Amino acid sequence: xxxxxxxxxxxxxxxxxxxxxxLGSKITVEDVLxxxxxxxxxxxxxxxxxxxxxxxxxxxxxxxxxxxSDVTGRAAKELGFQGANNIxxxxxxxxxxxxxxxxxxxxRTLDVFSDANERVSLAQVKVGQVTQLFDRFKAQQEExxxxxxxxxxxxxxxxxxxxxxxxxxxxxTLQAALASSAQILQVQLLDFLR
Numbered sequence: 001x002x003x004x005x006x007x008x009x010x011x012x013x014x015x016x017x018x019x020x021x022x023l024g025s026k027i028t029v030e031d032v033l034x035x036x037x038x039x040x041x042x043x044x045x046x047x048x049x050x051x052x053x054x055x056x057x058x059x060x061x062x063x064x065x066x067x068x069s070d071v072t073g074r075a076a077k078e079l080g081f082q083g084a085n086n087i088x089x090x091x092x093x094x095x096x097x098x099x100x101x102x103x104x105x106x107x108r109t110l111d112v113f114s115d116a117n118e119r120v121s122l123a124q125v126k127v128g129q130v131t132q133l134f135d136r137f138k139a140q141q142e143e144x145x146x147x148x149x150x151x152x153x154x155x156x157x158x159x160x161x162x163x164x165x166x167x168x169x170x171x172x173t174l175q176a177a178l179a180s181s182a183q184i185l186q187v188q189l190l191d192f193l194r
Contacts, residue, residue: 010072012036014044014057018071029055032079055079062100087116 009022009032019039021032029048036046036057046057090113097105 012076013071014040016043017041029079087113087120090116 009027011018011020011022013019014036017039019036021035023031023035033046033048033055040046043061044057044059046055049056090109094106094109094113097103097109
C-alpha cells in the first residue's frame, strides 16, 4: 500500500470515542481492527470488506449510523474505512444515516464529504496542469514536425530536369572561367620571362 511508504497512523474517532491506532512500528491490519473494535464497546464493528479491498466500520445499532474519521494522522482515509477516501462510500454512509434519521452522522459525513470534494478538486487541478503541459509538448512537437516536413519537401520536390540544367550552366560557366584564367596566366608568364 502507498508504494511501501506506510500509513500515517494516529487517532480516529467514531463520533463518541477516540482510538489511537498508532500502536507501534510493526502492526498489522488485525491490530488496528482489534484496537477500534475494543474501543467501540459493541456499538460498532470494524472488519475487512467482503471483497478484501478496504476496511468497513458498521454500526451495530439499527437506529444509528456511524462514521470513522481521522482526528490525527490519516489512518481512516488511507485504510479506506467507511468510504473515508471514497466518495461513493460516503454517499452510501449518508444514505444509511438518512434512512435511520441520524442527523449527527449525516452532519459528520457531510464534513468528511467536503474534505473529499476538496481532494477531488485538487486532483482535477493537477490533472489540468499535466494536460496543459502535454498540450504544450504536443504543440512543440507539431512545430518540429512541420519544420522537418518543409525541409524534406524542398529536397524531395526539386525538379530533376531543372536541377540538371542549372548544374550544366554552372559547370559551363566554371569551365569558361578556368579557360580564360589559363590564357591570362600564360600571357602574363610569357611577359615575365621576356
